[in-house]
Amino acid sequence: MITQFESGWPLRRLRRVRERVLVGPADLFARDVLDAATGHAADAILVEGTIPGMVIGAEASVLPFAALMSNIYARPTRGLPPFTTGWSAAEGPAGRVRDAAALSAVEWATKGMTKQLNAVRALHGLAPVSEMLGGLDHANAVLVLTSPSFDFTTPYLPANVRYVGPQLDDPGWAGEWQGGDDGSRPLVLVGLSSVHQGQTATLGKIAAAMGRLPVRGLVTTGRAVAPEDVSAPPNVQVVRAAPHSLVLRRAAAVVTHAGHGTVLRALAAGVPLVCLPMGRDQKDNTVRLLRLGAGVRVSRSASPDQIAAAVRLVLQDRQYADAAKRFAAVLAEEARTRPSAADEAEALLRST
Numbered sequence: 001m002i003t004q005f006e007s008g009w010p011l012r013r014l015r016r017v018r019e020r021v022l023v024g025p026a027d028l029f030a031r032d033v034l035d036a037a038t039g040h041a042a043d044a045i046l047v048e049g050t051i052p053g054m055v056i057g058a059e060a061s062v063l064p065f066a067a068l069m070s071n072i073y074a075r076p077t078r079g080l081p082p083f084t085t086g087w088s089a090a091e092g093p094a095g096r097v098r099d100a101a102a103l104s105a106v107e108w109a110t111k112g113m114t115k116q117l118n119a120v121r122a123l124h125g126l127a128p129v130s131e132m133l134g135g136l137d138h139a140n141a142v143l144v145l146t147s148p149s150f151d152f153t154t155p156y157l158p159a160n161v162r163y164v165g166p167q168l169d170d171p172g173w174a175g176e177w178q179g180g181d182d183g184s185r186p187l188v189l190v191g192l193s194s195v196h197q198g199q200t201a202t203l204g205k206i207a208a209a210m211g212r213l214p215v216r217g218l219v220t221t222g223r224a225v226a227p228e229d230v231s232a233p234p235n236v237q238v239v240r241a242a243p244h245s246l247v248l249r250r251a252a253a254v255v256t257h258a259g260h261g262t263v264l265r266a267l268a269a270g271v272p273l274v275c276l277p278m279g280r281d282q283k284d285n286t287v288r289l290l291r292l293g294a295g296v297r298v299s300r301s302a303s304p305d306q307i308a309a310a311v312r313l314v315l316q317d318r319q320y321a322d323a324a325k326r327f328a329a330v331l332a333e334e335a336r337t338r339p340s341a342a343d344e345a346e347a348l349l350r351s352t
Contacts, residue, residue: 029053071260079154086283166264186252209307270328272320293323
């Protein structure tokens with residue numbers, strides 16, 4: 001299914017997402033949430049906030065519930081560029097007009113989906129909403145799993161939105177890493193998507209780029225690509241997975257597709273990035289990174305020489321590492337002073 005979402009014309013991809021995630025299975029998602037809440041005698045519910053059917057089920061349960069957003073704030077909102085566009089924050093009247101026009105276009109494009117979702121809401125005894133993600137207004141909280149200093153902000157965020165910081169733990173399948181120290185050559189971590197985005201050829205180009213540099217390269221292919229499918233020069237190790245939190249303690253740079261998790265883990269470690277966004281939210285994450293000055297962007301179609309030049313730049317020009325370290329301090333301060341996702345979940349339970 002993920003493969004189908006990543007191929008074909010944009011309108012065809014949107015249709016597949018509508019039919020298989022957002023609208024088509026909305027009633028099934030809602031019933032799954034309700035069954036799970038009943039079967040486990042739940043006191044409160046946490047659901048993925050961008051899947052309307054899950055939000056419908058949580059609301060219909062009449063239990064306290066929070067909706068999670070696993071990266072930047074994705075709901076179409078006044079004062080924010082639309083999710084997945086990769087646009088910078090609006091500047092001046094022209095930028096505000098751009099965002100307002102885009103918001104109107106999104107509302108028009110999703111009007112039919114909102115109507116279909118309202119039919120599902122009616123099945124569960126819920127009042128209609130005026131937009132596709134309008135059910136989020138009925139959540140006790142919407143927990144955005146990123147830093148407010150990383151994301152773009154707007155005074156028009158709903159009152160129940162809480163930024164609770166990025167989740168920096170490694171996934172359970174990350175495995176171990178036995179990399180040794182080599183002070184003579186900087187370590188460059190390469191990590192693209194852990195699921196299918198047609199990234200095998202791009203991984204090969206990045207590995208070839210590492211062969212043009214006096215570095216040690218560590219390429220993590222994730223679960224979608226077999227390590228043996230990536231040809232690499234002698235100074236590059238290719239593995240299925242490694243705990244990025246450990247590798248980043250020694251890394252001098254990261255080359256990535258700019259998935260939210262990889263970007264925020266690198267920033268939290270004070271490591272600059274070279275971003276090759278491929279889709280989804282990756283352009284959005286890249287433009288936020290560029291605003292911080294903590295990395296550079298390269299086209300996915302770039303040659304190995306162009307990728308090598310970008311890596312050389314972030315290794316040699318201290319401004320990128322300095323910016324990453326400054327933002328690492330911001331993230332650390334937010335983690336000390338702002339409520340976390342766990343804090344918000346406990347508050348949700350206390351409301352029962």
